[in-house]
Each structure stands twice: as C-alpha cells, then as structure tokens.
Amino acid sequence: SDLISAKQLQGKRVFIRADLNVPQDDAGNITEDTRIRASVPAIRDAQQAGAAVMVTSHLGRPTEGEFKPEDSLAPVAKRLSELLGSEVKLVADWVDGVDVQPGQVVLLENCRLNKGEKKNSDELAQKIAKLCDIYVNDAFGTAHRAEATTYGVAKFAPVACAGPLLAAELDALGKALNQPARPLVAIVAGSKVSTKLTILKTLAEKVDNLIVGGGIANTFMLAAGLKIGKSLAEPDLVDDAKAIIELMAKRGASVPIPTDVVVGKEFSPTAAATVKAAADVADDDMIFDIGPETAATLAEQLGRAGTIVWNGPVGVFEFDQFGRGTETLARAIAASPGFSIAGGGDTLAAIAKYNIADKVGYISTGGGAFLEFLEGKTLPAVEILLQRAQ
Ligand code: 3PG
Secondary structure (H helix, E strand, C coil), rough: CCCCCCHHHHCCCEEEECCCCEEECCCEEEEEHHHHHHHHHHHHHHHHCCCCEEEECCCCCCCCCCCCCHHHHHHHHHHHHHCCCCCEECCCCCCCCCCCCCCCCEEEEHHHHCCCCCCCCHHHHHHHCCCCCCCEEEEHCCCCCHHHHHHHHHHHEEEECCCCHHHHHHHHHHHHHCCCCCCCEEEEEECCCHHHHHHHHHHCCCCCCEEEECHHHHHHHCCCCCCCCCCCCCCCHHHHHHHHHHHHHHCCCCCCCCEEEEEECCCCCCCCCCCEEECCCCCCEEEEEHHHHHHHHHCCCHHHEEEEEECCCCCCCCCCHCCCHHHHHHHHHHHCEEEEEECHHHHHHHHHHHHHHCCCCEEEECCCHHHHCCCCCCHHHHHHHHHHHH
16 A cells, blocks of 8 residues: 655666566567556656666566577567667576666566576575565566566565556456445356356355356356257356356346357358257257347346456357357447456457457456456465565
8 A cells, every 4th residue: 555656766776577478479579568558657657767677577488497589578678668768678687687777677588487486486586686676566467376576576575566557457356346336247258167167156256147158158058957059068067057046046146047049050250150049059059159139138237237347258259150249248348337347368359359448447467367366366476465565
C-alpha cells in the first residue's frame, strides 16, 4: 500500500522484473506486444525519475546455461526502445554486475538462462539483489512462479515492491472476485474440464451464474443427461460436473446448460455447421459452438451482470461457422454496463478478432497466473512482497 515516489527513485538502481514473454514468428518478429506495452509505464516512470533502470524477463523456457539465439530478448529490446523513444541496450552477462547510469534503461538478457533461476536458488537471488537498491516486480504474468527473479530476489533486495502493472492486475482481479457488483457472472470455457476443475469449483462458491462453454460444456451436458454424440468431453468428470450444478442450485445460483448447439461432422475449417436442439444431437455429431437461442439467453444474462469474469471462448471461433456463440457473448460483454475482466490466450485472441478490447473493463496480461488467481491460489511472487511489506 505504501507508494514509492519519483523522488525516492532518483539516482537509485532499480531492478524491474517484467513479463516480456511475447510470441514471435519463425523469423523472430514479435507477433503480439501487449505485455511489452503494459510494462512500459513502470520502466518509463523509473527512467523519468532519474533511476538507473535494469529490466529483465524470461522468454520461453530455455535450458539454463545454454544460450540459443531464439532465447534472446534482442527483439524485445528493439521494441522497448521504440516504445520508450530511447535506446535500450541488451546486456548479455549481468549477474555479477551491470553498468547502467541514472536516466538510462538496459534490458538484461533472458533471466531463465541463468543457473538457478527456475529453481529459485538463494545464491543467484542474493547476487541479483546486490545489483539494485530497489527491486520492483511488475510481472503479473509470471507471479505464479517462484523463481529467483520473481521470488528469491524479493527476499534479499534492500527494498522490494510491486510495480504498477502487478498492482493494477491484483486490483482489477480482486475487485471482480472479492468485492463484485452482483450479479457476478463467470464464463469458463475451453476444451477440458480437467484443466479448469479447480477454477469451476472455486467459482461455484462465489458466482451467481457460471456459464460453461466448449468441451467443458459438453461434460456438463452429459451431467444433465443429454447426449453429445462424438463431441469432446471427459466422462470421468461427469460426477464433478453434477456436484458443481448441485452446489450452484443449493446457493440459488445457476449453471446454464445449452438448449441448442451448433454441430459439425468433422473438425475442419470447411466443416458444415448445423444448428440443433440440445436434445437432438446425433451419434456422429460433434458440438463446436453454443446455438443461437442459448447465445441470446446468455447475452441477456451478461447484459444484466454487475461483474463479468471471462476465460475461454465458448466455441471453435477460429472457424467462422462455429464462432457466432463466442462473438455474441463477446459483443454482450462489450455492451454490458457491468465491470468485465478477461484473461487467457484464447480469450485475448477472441477479443482481438471481434475488436472489443476497448470495451472490456480490464484485460489481464496473465495466462497461467490469471487462471491460478481464479483458482483462489495465492501467487508466490505476490505472497513474498506481502511478507516483505510486513
Ligand atoms: C506465461 O506466458 O504464461 C508466462 O510468461 C509464464 O510463462 P511460463 O509458463 O513459461 O512460466
């Protein structure tokens, strides 16, 4: 809660752990730079305050000590230079010392190349802590990892604090889940219940409406006694789905089960799409989207929501003929007066496809971290900062 002022940053050596883990194409061009842009405010503020700024991030999952060109943050340094309007030099070997002047920003090469980073070695964390006066963790996307630059260094640095992006993420997610304006509606969609079972169980205790989609919805349809043909589902989790439906009903809350669906006979971009009542799915059908009646009902619920948490598209939206359900819900979220928060790679792709980014209340930069927050877990990188604050 204590804020560090610009004056306190002046002349200080500031080490910022950001999450600059962005996708690149085979030629090394950055294909999506949201995380870099989201990291700029902390870096710019520190630079403008006259700090000597060291920034690092991981990129991918390289092997420690084995540098390969594709592991390099060089493309990120270039993009960061453009965004800041001043050159950001990339420093290859930095653990034993970094030459950086007040008002200058340097990018320290992929921190996961350092031995001990992933394992959160104290020895490495202590060395990194010695590089700086102030350690700033602004990497929400990596807050679920306890590594040397996200956890260990926070124990040893003279001062350790959260950066503005990390703070904003925690604020938005906390507001949506812990003090939501009601009704609180969550969309949890994706191919498998198993990967999101903890989230479903956690949210079933909190939300007023739990909208399920994708393969997850298919398992819930099985739980509701419907046939789903050849659709992707996890029959061994039907009992878990039933328990969630029952728990929600007991709380006076609901898990809306699709009343109609869009089916195809094969998973392909050219597969023909047919709308069917949920009760009419044939043995050789595969459900690839919610139907228009279901989408309209859910859109209406989203329109009345006080808070919306969105993770996952409700259909195979990459194929337009199976994208209408996701598009309808995306537009309903955009139009809803409720506060909305969205996160996860596929969700961000849907937001981009339907061009609604400026109408979503908060878009998280977290993938796994966003999911773990929804699971109700304490993120280790946040936990250690809280400990330090005490
Ligand atoms: C992410 O992309 O979700 C984060 O950058 C974390 O990456 P990781 O799963 O390799 O730790």
